[in-house]
Amino acid sequence: MAVAIAIRVRFFARLRELTGSETADMKASAGARVASVYAAMRAYYPALPPQEGVRAALNHEFVDWDAVVSDGDEVAFIPPVSGGV
């Protein structure tokens, strides 16, 4: 049986509005990747947009979607930042 780990997910800006939540605590399997965390969140919050166009951060650093999460990690899903001229 897979070992369960606890992680905290955070949403910001438009993604926060779409989920109606700033944070979500979830269990994942040990070795889970950021992409599967997002997929689980999309299953729970169907309003979330596809992964393309969203960036992921793990413990306050931008990471690739195949980054592995560990127990106690904070994963944030981040829409494109402001840009502007």
Next chain:
Amino acid sequence: MLYDVVTGPIDPRELEAVVSHPGAGAICTFTGIVRDNSRGQTVTHLDYEAYAEMAVPQMRKIGAEIKERWPGARVAMAHRTGHLEIGEASVVVCVSAPHRHEAISACQWGIDRLKESVPIWKKEHAADGTHWIEGDAAKPSAKQ
């Protein structure tokens, strides 16, 4: 105030004081101001939201990169969050260096990097509704 996300007004002079020192012959300060128009629409005000725990370390990283690329540079950055009116300063990047060319180049590089990699979002309240500005795209807010 070296690298900070703040809820109150930003005073660029305060950041300049932080980077000023006897060996700095130039200080370049970029101030981003809330504009009254965007995408051809009249803007009434903005709301900025930050992932502060990540934004400040990202700013610090940009500052460290500036010091590597432009030896002798000193850097201060502040971004404001919350409700901002037209004409208010939303972001200030301040770089001191021995000479003007380094100070200007480093400051421009710093604000460009900040816009790309510091997790702070802008919600624009305009004549055509409320939108999150995501890079070049304006996406309707779920809360109009």
